[in-house]
Amino acid sequence: MPEQSNDYRVVVFGAGGVGKSSLVLRFVKGTFRESYIPTIEDTYRQVITCNKNICTLQITDTTGSHQFPAMQRLSISKGHAFILVYSITSRQSLEELRPIWEVIREIKGTEEEFPIMLVGNKCDESDAREVQSAMGENQAKAWKCNFMETSAKTNHNVKELFQELLNMEKNRNMSLQLDGKKNKSQKGTRKIKEKCLLM
Amino acid sequence: MFLNSLSTYRIDSQSNSQDQEFIVACKRRVIHFVHRWVMTIKTPVFSSPAASQFLQTLQEEVAKDVEVYGVALRDEATLMLSVAEALERYERDRSTAGVSKWKLPTSGRPISLFGVTSTEEPTEPHRAIRAQDDSKGHGMPEVSLCHPLMSTSVIFRVYCADHTYCTLRFPLNTTSEVIKRSAADKLGLRQENLLLVELKSTGEVVPFREREICPPTALSLNGRLFISNKDHLDALMPLSEQEGPSEGTINQLEMYSTRELAYHITSHDWDLFSAIHEYEFLYHVFGRDHFGEVMCNLDVFLRRFNEIQYWVVTEMCLANALSKRSQLLRKFIKLAAYCKEQQNLNAFFAIVIGLSNVAISRLTQTWERLSSRFRKMYTEFEMLIDPSKNHRAYRMYVAKLHSPILPFTPLLMKDMTFTHEGNSTIIDGLVNFEKMHMLAETLRTIRYCRSRPLALEAPPVPKNENEIRAYVRNLQVIDNQRRLLTLSQRHEPKRP
Ligand SMILES: Nc1nc2c(ncn2[C@@H]2O[C@H](COP(=O)(O)OP(=O)(O)OP(=O)(O)O)[C@@H](O)[C@H]2O)c(=O)[nH]1
Ligand SMILES: [Mg+2]
Numbered sequence: 001m002p003e004q005s006n007d008y009r010v011v012v013f014g015a016g017g018v019g020k021s022s023l024v025l026r027f028v029k030g031t032f033r034e035s036y037i038p039t040i041e042d043t044y045r046q047v048i049t050c051n052k053n054i055c056t057l058q059i060t061d062t063t064g065s066h067q068f069p070a071m072q073r074l075s076i077s078k079g080h081a082f083i084l085v086y087s088i089t090s091r092q093s094l095e096e097l098r099p100i101w102e103v104i105r106e107i108k109g110t111e112e113e114f115p116i117m118l119v120g121n122k123c124d125e126s127d128a129r130e131v132q133s134a135m136g137e138n139q140a141k142a143w144k145c146n147f148m149e150t151s152a153k154t155n156h157n158v159k160e161l162f163q164e165l166l167n168m169e170k171n172r173n174m175s176l177q178l179d180g181k182k183n184k185s186q187k188g189t190r191k192i193k194e195k196c197l198l199m
Numbered sequence: 200m201f202l203n204s205l206s207t208y209r210i211d212s213q214s215n216s217q218d219q220e221f222i223v224a225c226k227r228r229v230i231h232f233v234h235r236w237v238m239t240i241k242t243p244v245f246s247s248p249a250a251s252q253f254l255q256t257l258q259e260e261v262a263k264d265v266e267v268y269g270v271a272l273r274d275e276a277t278l279m280l281s282v283a284e285a286l287e288r289y290e291r292d293r294s295t296a297g298v299s300k301w302k303l304p305t306s307g308r309p310i311s312l313f314g315v316t317s318t319e320e321p322t323e324p325h326r327a328i329r330a331q332d333d334s335k336g337h338g339m340p341e342v343s344l345c346h347p348l349m350s351t352s353v354i355f356r357v358y359c360a361d362h363t364y365c366t367l368r369f370p371l372n373t374t375s376e377v378i379k380r381s382a383a384d385k386l387g388l389r390q391e392n393l394l395l396v397e398l399k400s401t402g403e404v405v406p407f408r409e410r411e412i413c414p415p416t417a418l419s420l421n422g423r424l425f426i427s428n429k430d431h432l433d434a435l436m437p438l439s440e441q442e443g444p445s446e447g448t449i450n451q452l453e454m455y456s457t458r459e460l461a462y463h464i465t466s467h468d469w470d471l472f473s474a475i476h477e478y479e480f481l482y483h484v485f486g487r488d489h490f491g492e493v494m495c496n497l498d499v500f501l502r503r504f505n506e507i508q509y510w511v512v513t514e515m516c517l518a519n520a521l522s523k524r525s526q527l528l529r530k531f532i533k534l535a536a537y538c539k540e541q542q543n544l545n546a547f548f549a550i551v552i553g554l555s556n557v558a559i560s561r562l563t564q565t566w567e568r569l570s571s572r573f574r575k576m577y578t579e580f581e582m583l584i585d586p587s588k589n590h591r592a593y594r595m596y597v598a599k600l601h602s603p604i605l606p607f608t609p610l611l612m613k614d615m616t617f618t619h620e621g622n623s624t625i626i627d628g629l630v631n632f633e634k635m636h637m638l639a640e641t642l643r644t645i646r647y648c649r650s651r652p653l654a655l656e657a658p659p660v661p662k663n664e665n666e667i668r669a670y671v672r673n674l675q676v677i678d679n680q681r682r683l684l685t686l687s688q689r690h691e692p693k694r695p
Binding site: 042044 | 363
């Protein structure tokens, strides 16, 4: 049943319109839509393997607007891992992640390590690029988290993003694969850090 | 009703035999009635297309009749003119101010729809969903709220059986059906055979009818909106947060002075009460799906009654040590006394009914520790809430009070419901005015209660004012009677 301790909760943050919902929907349902419908807060569930058992990955897709600070804090305190999304087409969207990162640090403390992925989305839009990959990587180093560029539109690095996040968790051994046949694509996810190709 | 008035007005066209004096008298009566009616309630008439259509028709006929009957109807023509002007003014104002008739405060959450509410925003304004119009005339305080983005909408969650959810924002007057469709779309459910239901903390399922308005504010205290296939309703399990708190707030309560608590409870309740439009009582009595009009302010206020009631039971049941429990019992009795003094009879009833809940009344050891002074006080309170002879004790008591009063609202609702269910609205094709008079009587009581603004004396030297204010707005409760009883039995097991 829900709310059990073997739930693994991932929260996705980022400015409005960077593609948080698109990434989550691409991952959970395999779909993409061009239209933009702002989110308030939605959750999704996905079955994964954890220490060879079946458990659920719960993904919380949050709002990019700043209207609900209380909701933000609540989902941070409940979350196990975080995805911070910006759009490579907007420098501002990367800058807007800083306060969120700080609040996560404040609420989660520094004692325990918790997985965070910094994600530059919309890497298909190379013509409009404002944030170079190196810049994202540097930011990730400063924040001591991992980094990846993705495209929800072309389905580039989406699954890999979630697998990498699960790999970062030291306390559990998790995989997106359900069959548990130990085909953990550790190698695969390492490779992914290479830059996003031009489309 | 419009047909009624019009046919009375057109009396001359039906019976030629009657003398002119009688005809004019009839016409006069209709016009005077309509004038009074419109000027009393204004907005709800003006915003109804049928009503403004009726007003136009009537005005045209009056204009024609003035030529026939001359001076006999001159004053009446003037009255109709002023009605027409008011209607025009309303339409002009509305087109400049946008169509929003109802407003929500900054928080965008009329009630703790998200379960866990924050105490992080203690300065947020009161959470009444404000009826914008008509308030000036009734001595109600004008409160300015309204985040432009938030106005007229309510934000809430709809859950699936697996406890994933989507968060939606809709205008207050949205029907259950629209919410259902949009939630199904977002959650990726197939549209057939779906129901939007309330799932109570006890596991009880209450489906919403398709045309019911604004389900989110109609929920019970820890109830949540769920969407589910008709055939799988049995499988719905409450969220763990629906259970309510597992620890009481006695440490906080001990720090707050009872008088200050009462002060903040009453100010908040008053805000909520003032925000209710008189018509919401009628909408409520006739049914959520009857008029298609918003009644959220009344929802919130009725909910407040239950909130206070279950807060009292919850805190008592979560106080583990016997000594703490009896201290708390004293505090609640004192709190009831303050509320009564402040004429907040709604909260007074809620507290005393809470204390008389069997989960509390059975705690013999706790009650035994009460001094005779407190026991006497409580006995008097019990007499006041005694429902026998149709709440005679309370009715006598409240009749002597002067405005401002926060009346025991569930009783008002009961009175109106009785009137409504015991009398048909239409008899032989005519509006049953007897019934309308009876309903109006209750509405007049409500109007009297708020005919003067609340002027409470603020408690001296408030220490933690913001904290207390936030506390009384965010009462966390257990509303599952079974769970409350279990807790109670754990404290004081039944003696052999
Ligand atoms: N080209 C391109 N467009 C994308 C990509 N991801 C999302 N979009 C588009 O960007 C817009 C916003 O996407 P959303 O996923 O709704 O953005 P969001 O971050 O969830 O926004 P909020 O919910 O308001 O916080 C939509 O029009 C998407 O179609 C991407 O990878 N590439
Ligand atoms: Mg979104």
